[in-house]
Amino acid sequence: MLIKRDKWLQYRILRNASSLAGRLPETQLLKKDTLTKVLLQYQSIVLKPRNGSYGRDIIFIKRNGVRTYRIQNENNVVIMRDTNKVLQWLHKRNKSHGYIVQKRLYLAQIGHKPFDIRIIVQRKKGSSATWNVTGSYAKVAAQGYLVTNVTSRTIPVLEALKLARIEDRSLLVKAEHIALSAAKRLGERYPKLRQVGFDIGIDRKRRIWIIEGNYKPDLRPFRLLKDSSMHRKILWYKKH
Ligand SMILES: Nc1ncnc2c1ncn2[C@@H]1O[C@H](COP(=O)(O)OP(=O)(O)O)[C@@H](O)[C@H]1O
Ligand SMILES: [Mg+2]
Structure with a gap:
C-alpha cells in the first residue's frame, strides 16, 4: 500500500469535507x-x-x-x-x-509547555468497515520547544486536561469525533487505509484543531502508559 506522506495533499483532502474545514488551521x-x-x-x-x-x-x-x-x-x-x-x-x-x-495555533499548556493529543483510529480489513478510536494520549512539549514531538511527558488525555485546568472533559469525546470524521474522509480517498494517528490540538480558547494525520503512527508511546489496554486493542485491530 502506497499512501504518500504529504501534508499539503492531506490538507486539501480534509478541507473538502465541509464539517472538517473549520477544524484545519489555514x-x-x-x-x-x-x-x-x-x-x-x-x-x-x-x-x-x-x-x-x-x-x-x-x-x-x-x-x-x-x-x-x-x-x-x-x-x-x-x-x-x-x-x-x-x-x-x-x-x-x-x-x-x-x-x-x-x-500558528496557541496550544493549551501544562506548566507553560504546549501539549497536543494523539488519537489513533483504526478499522478492520475490508473498506466498508467502520472507523473506531482505539487509543489516545497527550504529549507535552519539552522545555523550550514548540513542537510536541520532542516530549517531556506522555500521559493519558484526561490527566492532561486536568493538569491544563480544562474542566470540560467532553473535549476528548469531541476530539475523538473529529478524528473519526477525518479518518472517514481519508478512508474514502484511500480504500486500503486502516489506521491513522491524528495530532489534535486544543487552543487557548478550547477550540479543537486537526494538526495532521499520520498513516504510520508510532505505537511505542502506548507502552509508556500504565494502562496497557489501549496498546492491546491497537494491536488487535492491526491483525483483524
Ligand atoms: N499550526 C501550528 N501551530 C502550533 N503548533 C503546531 C502547528 N503545527 C504543528 N505544531 C506543533 O508541531 C508538532 C509537529 O507538527 P506536525 O504537523 O505534526 O508535523 P510532524 O509530521 O513533523 O509531526 C505538532 O504536534 C504540534 O505540537
Ligand atoms: Mg505530527
Whole structure:
C-alpha cells in the first residue's frame, strides 16, 4: 500500500469535507514571494516540510515589531530583520519547494509547555468497515520547544486536561469525533487505509484543531502508559 506522506495533499483532502474545514488551521503552499505576504496576514506562522515528520525542520515565525521577526527551530531562537535569511535556510535544506505555511495555533499548556493529543483510529480489513478510536494520549512539549514531538511527558488525555485546568472533559469525546470524521474522509480517498494517528490540538480558547494525520503512527508511546489496554486493542485491530 502506497499512501504518500504529504501534508499539503492531506490538507486539501480534509478541507473538502465541509464539517472538517473549520477544524484545519489555514494552510498554503509556500512559494517564493508568499512568506512576507503571509506574515502581513498573520502575526505568527508555522512552516513545515510537506513530507516532514518527527517535528523536523519545522520553523515558527512571529512578527515582533516593524520588520523584526522571532524565528524558532527546535529549541533555537533567533531574531531577524528580514525573512530572506529564513528562505536561505530553507533553500539550504533544499526543501524550499516543499514547504507549507500554516497559521500558528496557541496550544493549551501544562506548566507553560504546549501539549497536543494523539488519537489513533483504526478499522478492520475490508473498506466498508467502520472507523473506531482505539487509543489516545497527550504529549507535552519539552522545555523550550514548540513542537510536541520532542516530549517531556506522555500521559493519558484526561490527566492532561486536568493538569491544563480544562474542566470540560467532553473535549476528548469531541476530539475523538473529529478524528473519526477525518479518518472517514481519508478512508474514502484511500480504500486500503486502516489506521491513522491524528495530532489534535486544543487552543487557548478550547477550540479543537486537526494538526495532521499520520498513516504510520508510532505505537511505542502506548507502552509508556500504565494502562496497557489501549496498546492491546491497537494491536488487535492491526491483525483483524
Ligand atoms: N499550526 C501550528 N501551530 C502550533 N503548533 C503546531 C502547528 N503545527 C504543528 N505544531 C506543533 O508541531 C508538532 C509537529 O507538527 P506536525 O504537523 O505534526 O508535523 P510532524 O509530521 O513533523 O509531526 C505538532 O504536534 C504540534 O505540537
Ligand atoms: Mg505530527
